[in-house]
Amino acid sequence: DQQVKQNSPSLSVQEGRISILNCDYTNSMFDYFLWYKKYPAEGPTFLISISSIKDKNEDGRFTVFLNKSAKHLSLHIVPSQPGDSAVYFCAALLTGGGNKLTFGTGTQLKVEL
């Protein structure tokens, strides 16, 4: 049972344009969400997070939006840069449940020149 889903395995965007990565979850008890970025042969790197009490969090070029009623979150990258090319993982957390992260399967983002 995949509790966190990233239905797009890959996404290709032109440099300078917006990248939108989507994530859906099924467990309504999740109350904290994170995005991680992963380059080949490296571990995931924390990017940005959002608590379920908010609907938006922004950090530089990265913004995460949360729609609790739809159990959906998205990561917006504006403007996209070639160095953003990586696999992006959405992860969810139940803060009272031991803090283990439940990850999606990832979306491979390619930013083309």
Added chain:
Amino acid sequence: GAGVSQSPRYKVAKRGQDVALRCDPISGHVSLFWYQQALGQGPEFLTYFQNEAQLDKSGLPSDRFFAERPEGSVSTLKIQRTQQEDSAVYLCASSLSWDQPQHFGDGTRLSIL
């Protein structure tokens, strides 16, 4: 170094052998996590330590998997009588406290022949 360090980076073992994977968390980080990442999938939770106490081992796939963190810093994940399905990247993560983002090491890629 300042990050989470894992060793070895690569491990090849024959089916039936025992293996031990090491994780050096960021100094001062109380929480330590182990995840297993199969090819094309997101990381999946294995176990969680707070200092030396193993608070959650619900993700360990069988009793062949054992983890310890005897002094509350370095952790070892041991897999006994390895099987081919154990082939994966094993990721270690640490965090300053339960409410802080987890920082990942680069993982150990385990291949069972």
